[in-house]
Amino acid sequence: MCFSRPSRIWIRRYAFMGHGRCVGVRLAGGNPRSDFPRPSDQWYVSFLVEDGRSTPPAHPGPAVGIDRGIKVAVTTSDGHFYDRTFLTSGEAKRCRRSQQRLARAESGSERRKRAKNALMIVMRRVRARRTDFNAQTAHVLTLGYGTIVLEDLRVRRMTASAKGDLDRPGTRVAQKSGLNRAVLDKSWYGLELALISAARYSGTHIVKVPAAYTSQKCSACGNVDPAARESQARYRCTSCHTVMRADVNAAINIKNAAGLAVSGRGDFGSAQSVKRQPPLPSTGLNSSSTTRGILVP
Numbered sequence: 001m002c003f004s005r006p007s008r009i010w011i012r013r014y015a016f017m018g019h020g021r022c023v024g025v026r027l028a029g030g031n032p033r034s035d036f037p038r039p040s041d042q043w044y045v046s047f048l049v050e051d052g053r054s055t056p057p058a059h060p061g062p063a064v065g066i067d068r069g070i071k072v073a074v075t076t077s078d079g080h081f082y083d084r085t086f087l088t089s090g091e092a093k094r095c096r097r098s099q100q101r102l103a104r105a106e107s108g109s110e111r112r113k114r115a116k117n118a119l120m121i122v123m124r125r126v127r128a129r130r131t132d133f134n135a136q137t138a139h140v141l142t143l144g145y146g147t148i149v150l151e152d153l154r155v156r157r158m159t160a161s162a163k164g165d166l167d168r169p170g171t172r173v174a175q176k177s178g179l180n181r182a183v184l185d186k187s188w189y190g191l192e193l194a195l196i197s198a199a200r201y202s203g204t205h206i207v208k209v210p211a212a213y214t215s216q217k218c219s220a221c222g223n224v225d226p227a228a229r230e231s232q233a234r235y236r237c238t239s240c241h242t243v244m245r246a247d248v249n250a251a252i253n254i255k256n257a258a259g260l261a262v263s264g265r266g267d268f269g270s271a272q273s274v275k276r277q278p279p280l281p282s283t284g285l286n287s288s289s290t291t292r293g294i295l296v297p
C-alpha cells in the first residue's frame with residue numbers, strides 16, 4: 001500500500017484493519033528526501049496478512065516452458081505470448097532529458113532535486129506497469145498450467161546485459177540504456193516472483209532449469225549450433241532444417257530441460273496448429289493494456 005503523506009493515524013488505522021488478521025506492519029521509509037530508493041514523494045506500508053487460504057493439491061494441467069525475452073516479454077512453449085509496452089516513447093524522452101539534467105546539476109541543488117523527482121515519477125509508472133503485467137500474466141499461466149518451467153535467472157541475468165543487444169539487436173531503442181535494461185531485468189525476476197506467488201493459490205509446480213544453450217539448441221533434433229539463430233526472431237536448424245520462432249524454440253528447450261518431453265501435439269514448426277493449443281482460461285485481463293495471443297510462425 002502506498003500513500004503520499006505518512007501519518008501515524010493512517011498507520012494505526014491500517015494496523016487494526018481486518019479485525020486482528022493483520023499480523024505484521026512494516027513502514028518502509030526513512031527521510032523522503034534522503035537517498036531513499038523508492039520515489040521520493042510516496043511512502044509505502046506493507047502488511048503481512050494471513051488470508052486463510054491453503055495451496056490446493058497439485059494442479060492437473062499440462063506443463064509449459066517459458067522464455068522471457070526482450071522483444072516479447074513472455075513466450076510459452078506452446079506458442080502463446082504475453083507482452084506489454086512498459087515505457088512509452090514520450091516517457092523515454094522525458095527519462096533521457098531528466099538524466100541529462102541530473103548529470104549537469106550540482107549536488108544538493110534544487111534543480112537536481114527536481115530532475116530526480118521527474119525521473120522517479122516515470123520510473124514509478126514503469127514499475128507499476130511491470131508489476132501489474134507480471135501479476136496478470138502469472139495469474140493466467142498458473143490457472144492454465146500444472147507445471148511451469150523457467151530458465152534459472154542467475155545465468156540468464158549474467159548474459160542479459162552484455163549479450164542481450166548482440167543476440168537480439170534493435171528491439172526497442174529506448175531499452176538500450178542501462179536504466180531500462182535494469183528495469184527489464186527486474187521484470188524477468190518479477191515474473192518469477194509473481195509466478196511463485198500465484199502458484200500458491202493454484203497448486204502449480206514451478207521448475208527452474210539451467211539456461212545454457214536454450215536459444216542455440218534445436219528443439220526438434222537437439223542439434224546445438226549458434227549459426228542456427230538466423231535472426232533475432234527466427235531459428236533455422238542447420239541439421240534437420242526445422243524453422244520456427246526463436247523464442248518458441250527456446251521455450252520448448254526450457255520445457256524439455258525439466259525432463260518433460262514435448263507432447264505429440266507439439267507441432268510448432270511451419271505448420272503450427274492453432275486448434276491444438278491448450279485453451280487459456282478466460283480472466284478479467286485487460287486486453288487494452290496487455291497484449292497476448294498466439295504467435296504466428
Ligand SMILES: [Zn+2]
Nearest residue numbers: 218221237240
Ligand atoms: Zn534440428
